[in-house]
Amino acid sequence: NAGVTQTPKFRILKIGQSMTLQCTQDMNHNYMYWYRQDPGMGLKLIYYSVGAGITDKGEVPNGYNVSRSTTEDFPLRLELAAPSQTSVYFCASSRVQTSSGNTIYFGEGSWLTVV
Amino acid sequence: QKEVEQDPGPLSVPEGAIVSLNCTYSNSAFQYFMWYRQYSRKGPELLMYTYSSGNKEDGRFTAQVDKSSKYISLFIRDSQPSDSATYLCAMTIAIYNQGGKLIFGQGTELSVKP
Numbered sequence: 001n002a003g004v005t006q007t008p009k010f011r012i013l014k015i016g017q018s019m020t021l022q023c024t025q026d027m028n029h030n031y032m033y034w035y036r037q038d039p040g041m042g043l044k045l046i047y048y049s050v051g052a053g054i055t056d057k058g059e060v061p062n063g064y065n066v067s068r069s070t071t072e073d074f075p076l077r078l079e080l081a082a083p084s085q086t087s088v089y090f091c092a093s094s095r096v097q098t099s100s101g102n103t104i105y106f107g108e109g110s111w112l113t114v115v
Numbered sequence: 116q117k118e119v120e121q122d123p124g125p126l127s128v129p130e131g132a133i134v135s136l137n138c139t140y141s142n143s144a145f146q147y148f149m150w151y152r153q154y155s156r157k158g159p160e161l162l163m164y165t166y167s168s169g170n171k172e173d174g175r176f177t178a179q180v181d182k183s184s185k186y187i188s189l190f191i192r193d194s195q196p197s198d199s200a201t202y203l204c205a206m207t208i209a210i211y212n213q214g215g216k217l218i219f220g221q222g223t224e225l226s227v228k229p
Contacts, residue, residue, distance in 0.1 A: 004158075040123050042203060042219035043159070058216065090158050104217070106158030 002026050006091050006107035013081045013114045021076040021110050023091030031094045032074040033058075033104070034066065036087040043090065049074055081114045088112075118142050121204055121220030130229050134191040138204035138220045141185065145206040145218075148180050150189045153201045153222065162202075163189065194227045201225070 004025045013019055025032065030051045035043040035058075045058030049068040063085055065077040074093075078085060088111050094104040121138045128134055136150075147166055151159035163178040165171045165187075171178045177190040187206075191198055204220040 040221050042119070042121070042221045043205075043217075044219070045216055048216070092158070103161050103164075106160065108158050109156070 004091055004093055004105050004107035006089075006110050008110060009108070010111045011113070013078070013112065015081060015083065015114060017081050018077070018079050019081070021078070021089055021091070021112075023074045023076065023107060024072050025074075025091075025093040025105070026072065027093060027095070027105065028071060029093035029095050029105075030071070031096065031104075032068065033092040033094075034064070034074070034076045035090045035092065035106075036060065037090060037109075038087050046076065046089075078112075083114050086112060086114045116141055118218050119204065119206060119220045122223055123221050125224040125226060127226045127228060128194055130194060130196060130227055132194050132227070134194050134198070134225060134227075136189040136191075136202050136204075136223050136225070138187050138206075139185055140187075140206060140218075142206075142208070142218075143182070143185065144208040147207050148178070148187050149205045149217070150176075150178055151203040151205060151219075153203060155200075159203055196227050196229050199226050 007022045033048045034046040037043045044060045047066040049055045055066050088109050091107040092104050119140045150163040152162045153159040165178050165180050168180045168182045175192045179188045201222040201224045203222040205217040207217050
């Protein structure tokens with residue numbers, strides 16, 4: 001059972017470049033999320049989706065875009081990369097909203113460095 | 116002031132010790148409280164979940180919530196080297212269709228020495 005799969009695992013970007021972090025889940029979950037984790041700062045929500053075709057901003061959406069064309073996939077797009085976007089990115093999914101106590105499953109993370 | 120405060124540690128204890136991990140929060144609307152464990156270079160995994168105030172026990176782990184003090188705790192009894200990880204508290208309010216946005220603490224790095 002693959003769960004939540006993220007690619008790439010590691011990436012180095014130059015300032016101003018763009019890239020897409022891929023995320024796919026095979027659990028048929030409706031809810032999907034993108035978080036970033038900076039050292040000593042916990043996880044912050046970038047964007048989330050409650051189903052195919054529906055996305056919404058989280059705490060720190062600036063500089064990112066998302067789309068949700070299928071239940072399985074939730075890619076995160078970085079436009080015009082900046083050093084402030086150097087971070088570890090986690091994709092996650094849950095069957096229903098997490099405030100119901102439902103387990104949220106995280107991917108293994110994508111380490112991004114912008115130089 | 117951050118919504119959720121957690122001492123980042125690091126915390127080092129000998130094997131077999133009782134570990135106490137804590138978070139404080141400022142938003143009295145939080146109703147759902149969780150503890151996640153994150154091993155190095157891995158994604159977080161849910162360890163404990165509690166709704167509102169009270170205690171919850173699962174094996175060697177006990178989660179406590181004191182809403183009057185806006186304080187939550189995770190206790191680990193008979194700690195093992197395999198418990199060495201970063202522990203993140205997280206909490207949320209119940210807003211329908213808001214994705215149940217989780218607010219995370221900074222995480223406490225725990226090391227259990229054999």
